[in-house]
Amino acid sequence: MSVPDVLRGLRAAEEAAGRAPGSARLVAITKGHSVEEITEHVLQHGTFPLGENRGQELRDKARALPGQDWHFIGPLQRNKIKYLAPVTLVHTLEVAWQAEEIARHAEAWGRAPDVLLQVSNGERQKHGVSAENLRALYDQVRQTGLNVRGLMVMAPYDDPAAARAVFADTQARAHDLGLSELSMGMSDDYPEAVRYGATLVRVGRALFQ
Ligand SMILES: *Cc1c(COP(=O)(O)O)cnc(C)c1O
Secondary structure (H helix, E strand, C coil): CCHHHHHHHHHHHHHHCCCCCCCCEEEEECCCCCHHHHHHHCHHHCCCCEEECCHHHHHHHHHHCCCCCEEECCCCCHHHHHHHCCEEEEEEECCHHHHHHHHHHHHHHCCCCEEEEEECCCCCCCCCECCCCHHHHHHHHHHCCCCEEEEECCCCCCCHHHHHHHHHHHHHHHHHHCCCEEECCCCCCHHHHHHCCCCEEEECHHHHC
16 A cells, blocks of 8 residues: 555545545654655655654654644643644644643744544543533633644544444534534545545555555
8 A cells, every 4th residue: 555545545435425536635644654754655645744643753853854734643741742833733632731731832833733622432542532521622722722623533443333433423523513624534444434524534554555
């Protein structure tokens, strides 16, 4: 698999779902890969948002690859938020203090990233806001002045039926909140996520094989 394969897969999934071409965008997850590998496997195929899950790694790669659009997809630790200056979209906001901390740094950065709220997939996973607390978090984050563009979820890995239920549920919650961006789907399940309205798919492994 490679970037062109995944782009073909995305177009086929959009078509199968009756969606407009380009309505589901690839976020290339580059964590763990060197600048040389990113250049060879991703950037030679076009321009894509690049997703990283560790603050320092993101900062260093953003210095080495200026002009790219950086997204953050990792856990937001208080002492690492300072590294997120180059980020335009944070996918993983799950607690109100994270929004306050990002908004505080954004004053020094001169601009703020947009954010997605990560929702819990209900199961084994420790990350994400619960269904009961989603509306309250949404209100709290908006009070910090950050722009909430949508929701993000990580589906269970090994259970396609459960993954479909999680995608459908997340789509419904975004709709209830009037949010248009849905970050869901990874290497193994992005076509399924597109069926349920994903607008951003976070694909890593499949780009580098
Ligand atoms: C690593 C990662 C991905 C990409 O997963 P692959 O299986 O490599 O496609 C997507 N989302 C998050 C949050 C990740 O940490």
